Amino acid sequence: MRVSLFITCYNDALFPETGKSVVHVLERLGHTIEFPPEQTCCGQMHWNTGYLREAVPIIRHFVKVYQDAEAVVIPSSSCVSMMRDHYVKAAEMDGDAKLVADVEALLPRIFEFSEFLVRKLGVEDVGASYPHKVTYHASCHSMRSLHLGDIPIRLLKNVRGLDLQPIQNIQECCGFGGTFSIKNADVSSAMLADKVRSVLNTGAEICTAVDNSCLMHLYGSLHRQRTFVKTAHLAEILASGHVGAHL
Amino acid sequence: MREVQVSEVPVQHTRWNTHDFPDAAKVLLEDSQTRKNVQHATNVIQGKRNKVTAELPDWEDLREAGAQVKAHTLRHLDYYLTKFEENCTRAGGHVHWASDADEANRIILGLVRSHGAKEVIKIKTMTSEEIGLNATLEANGVWPVETDLAELIIQLGKDRPSHFVVPALHKNKEQIREIFQREMNLPDLGDQPIDLATAARTYLREKYMRIKVAISGGNFLIADTGGMCIVESEGNGRMCLTLPDVLISVVGIEKVIPSFRDLDILLQTLPRSATGERMNPYNSTWTGVHPGDGPKEFHVVLLDNGRSPILADKEARQTLQCIRCAACLNACPVYHQTGGHAYESVYAGPIGAILTPQLHSMGEGRSLPYASSLCGACYEVCPVKINIPEVLIHLRGKIVREDQATLAGKFSLWNIGMQAAAFLFKDAGRLSMAEHLGQIGQKALVSKNGFIEWMPGMLSGWTQTRDLKAMPEQSFRDWWAKERAPQDKEDAHG
Numbered sequence: 001m002r003v004s005l006f007i008t009c010y011n012d013a014l015f016p017e018t019g020k021s022v023v024h025v026l027e028r029l030g031h032t033i034e035f036p037p038e039q040t041c042c043g044q045m046h047w048n049t050g051y052l053r054e055a056v057p058i059i060r061h062f063v064k065v066y067q068d069a070e071a072v073v074i075p076s077s078s079c080v081s082m083m084r085d086h087y088v089k090a091a092e093m094d095g096d097a098k099l100v101a102d103v104e105a106l107l108p109r110i111f112e113f114s115e116f117l118v119r120k121l122g123v124e125d126v127g128a129s130y131p132h133k134v135t136y137h138a139s140c141h142s143m144r145s146l147h148l149g150d151i152p153i154r155l156l157k158n159v160r161g162l163d164l165q166p167i168q169n170i171q172e173c174c175g176f177g178g179t180f181s182i183k184n185a186d187v188s189s190a191m192l193a194d195k196v197r198s199v200l201n202t203g204a205e206i207c208t209a210v211d212n213s214c215l216m217h218l219y220g221s222l223h224r225q226r227t228f229v230k231t232a233h234l235a236e237i238l239a240s241g242h243v244g245a246h247l
Numbered sequence: 248m249r250e251v252q253v254s255e256v257p258v259q260h261t262r263w264n265t266h267d268f269p270d271a272a273k274v275l276l277e278d279s280q281t282r283k284n285v286q287h288a289t290n291v292i293q294g295k296r297n298k299v300t301a302e303l304p305d306w307e308d309l310r311e312a313g314a315q316v317k318a319h320t321l322r323h324l325d326y327y328l329t330k331f332e333e334n335c336t337r338a339g340g341h342v343h344w345a346s347d348a349d350e351a352n353r354i355i356l357g358l359v360r361s362h363g364a365k366e367v368i369k370i371k372t373m374t375s376e377e378i379g380l381n382a383t384l385e386a387n388g389v390w391p392v393e394t395d396l397a398e399l400i401i402q403l404g405k406d407r408p409s410h411f412v413v414p415a416l417h418k419n420k421e422q423i424r425e426i427f428q429r430e431m432n433l434p435d436l437g438d439q440p441i442d443l444a445t446a447a448r449t450y451l452r453e454k455y456m457r458i459k460v461a462i463s464g465g466n467f468l469i470a471d472t473g474g475m476c477i478v479e480s481e482g483n484g485r486m487c488l489t490l491p492d493v494l495i496s497v498v499g500i501e502k503v504i505p506s507f508r509d510l511d512i513l514l515q516t517l518p519r520s521a522t523g524e525r526m527n528p529y530n531s532t533w534t535g536v537h538p539g540d541g542p543k544e545f546h547v548v549l550l551d552n553g554r555s556p557i558l559a560d561k562e563a564r565q566t567l568q569c570i571r572c573a574a575c576l577n578a579c580p581v582y583h584q585t586g587g588h589a590y591e592s593v594y595a596g597p598i599g600a601i602l603t604p605q606l607h608s609m610g611e612g613r614s615l616p617y618a619s620s621l622c623g624a625c626y627e628v629c630p631v632k633i634n635i636p637e638v639l640i641h642l643r644g645k646i647v648r649e650d651q652a653t654l655a656g657k658f659s660l661w662n663i664g665m666q667a668a669a670f671l672f673k674d675a676g677r678l679s680m681a682e683h684l685g686q687i688g689q690k691a692l693v694s695k696n697g698f699i700e701w702m703p704g705m706l707s708g709w710t711q712t713r714d715l716k717a718m719p720e721q722s723f724r725d726w727w728a729k730e731r732a733p734q735d736k737e738d739a740h741g
Contacts, residue, residue: 013718020723035724052640057669223716
């Protein structure tokens with residue numbers, strides 16, 4: 001399949017390794033990756049902060065770049081939820097009937113990375129090997145908007161050598177929430193403190209998720225506290241040390 | 248009705264103070280006992296709620312049905328309110344219409360005075376908190392007695408409710424004992440639940456037998472019968488609804504439902520969502536008055552107080568579907584940290600964050616729509632499927648637009664930053680250039696360990712508790728352009 005990668009703005013600037021891992025995993029599965037260089041952002045930061053009008057041109061740009069894609073794969077559930085939950089509404093708010101139609105035509109071809117593997121490709125074992133103790137943080141959008149359920153867990157359970165440790169209060173937000181972490185820094189930090197405690201209680205060396213935004217938030221505290229617990233996007237784990245299964 | 252003189256009516260209701268949420272929250276976050284109490288109580292209720300909703304195979308259908316009943320009623324609210332008025336009047340009730348809090352207070356005080364009452368007994372009611380009824384009554388020489396145990400604790404402790412189903416959940420039993428010892432003059436009172444409940448019962452029984460006027464809110468107004476429904480846990484409500492001569496119910500206009508049979512849905516979802524019970528211990532429904540049975544006089548005060556403008560806003564109208572179960576408070580990770588007082592409003596938590604500013608036509612509580620990480624836990628549990636995150640974003644949009652219309656708002660750091668970001672995101676060339684500038688510019692902030700541990704201005708909110716990974720020297724798009732794009736070109740030509 002010809003897969004168009006939308007890396008997302010913050011992964012592009014801050015987490016290029018995640019993008020490389022997505023490319024690696026999908027190419028190993030025999031797919032062709034293209035990276036449209038005109039891509040920028042999904043518009044979520046503007047939309048969620050209330051800059052609704054400002055988000056529309058960003059949305060229009062995204063749709064223009066990807067409208068002919070066979071499949072769009074995105075290593076961020078919150079960006080995908082921005083598209084699924086808000087793009088049609090934004091286009092309607094703008095009164096642009098063509099944009100509404102284009103969004104509706106594009107949405108079924110948009111996938112979060114782990115969802116693409118399991119739901120679209122039917123792959124649960126990508127042949128990875130990662131001999132570490134890992135805990136999985138379920139991001140809010142992956143649970144409540146994308147309803148990923150146990151998809152990431154199934155992928156992790158098929159990784160050779162990986163010791164998966166369940167986390168308590170998995171349903172509770174890490175407190176990031178985009179600009180919430182700045183506008184309500186104290187409450188956000190209190191939420192983060194609870195989540196970090198849950199991560200540490202698992203005894204894991206690595207905390208993973210399908211969103212680097214949560215992981216950036218979590219690692220910000222894990223590093224500040226010198227806990228030596230690291231974070232890694234799910235794609236980076238799935239790209240590790242292949243043993244050749246299913247290939 | 249004759250005009251009633253009301254002295255010292257509190258000017259504004261609903262909102263208690265005018266701190267922004269982040270400032271009020273900061274104070275609450277430092278109160279470790281309150282946080283512990285709130286987290287414990289919400290975890291217990293949330294756990295019970297999850298258990299009794301999971302056991303119903305049609306729970307999601309019930310949520311959908313409840314949402315549709317409420318949405319339908321709101322689309323035809325004028326029709327159902329008029330129908331309720333007709334049927335209630337026919338059954339012997341009196342219906343009053345109050346456009347705002349002052350009018351509602353005036354009507355209620357007039358009714359209380361016409362019976363010469365110096366005291367009234369009250370069932371826990373959010374609308375009476377909303378209109379500041381107790382303060383009005385007290386200022387006019389009428390003593391309101393709260394009969395709900397938690398409301399009594401709040402009243403005697405001169406405190407404010409922090410949750411609208413369990414208003415005293417921020418207090419533990421030792422703190423409650425102190426209040427009762429002091430206010431009921433019981434120095435030897437024990438701290439076991441039975442000691443506290445017995446003290447409250449003894450205190451209240453005498454009031455029920457003596458006081459002749461009761462004030463309540465209402466869970467449902469039933470249009471096709473003209474009746475009302477109130478659910479509660481302690482039986483104090485049943486006392487107030489049956490023993491006094493006069494009953495006055497003050498109810499928001501959004502509480503009407505078309506038909507008695509709609510209770511079939513809502514009386515399954517409300518108790519499960521509110522207290523994690525399959526059914527409330529006391530479910531009272533009544534219609535009008537009946538000789539020799541219950542109150543001789545029954546009044547309903549239909550309260551608008553800012554609801555009509557919400558109804559007119561298509562995006563936000565779903566706010567009025569709320570049946571005040573408070574499941575969203577118990578599920579909210581922000582509420583878990585701060586409790587209800589940080590919202591400085593009668594209506595706390597996620598529903599309070601959307602309801603409060605709207606009841607004030609966005610004139611107050613403007614920081615509340617930002618008091619959410621948009622995690623969606625509220626929407627997930629809402630028994631009438633109010634998409635609270637969607638309404639939060641809609642209200643943020645209103646606030647941004649209003650702010651941008653002012654000079655200060657236009658030149659605020661937030662607006663300038665967001666406009667600049669929007670400019671960059673319209674074009675990949677600009678974004679890439681900004682990334683390169685960022686890679687160079689960040690050097691002043693990056694510590695030896697490769698992390699940013701301090702940032703200036705509003706960004707300091709991040710670094711007060713968190714480090715930030717520095718931007719790597721090569722972005723993904725630069726990597727792709729260097730390593731992969733030439734290969735793509737070869738493939739294309741190859």
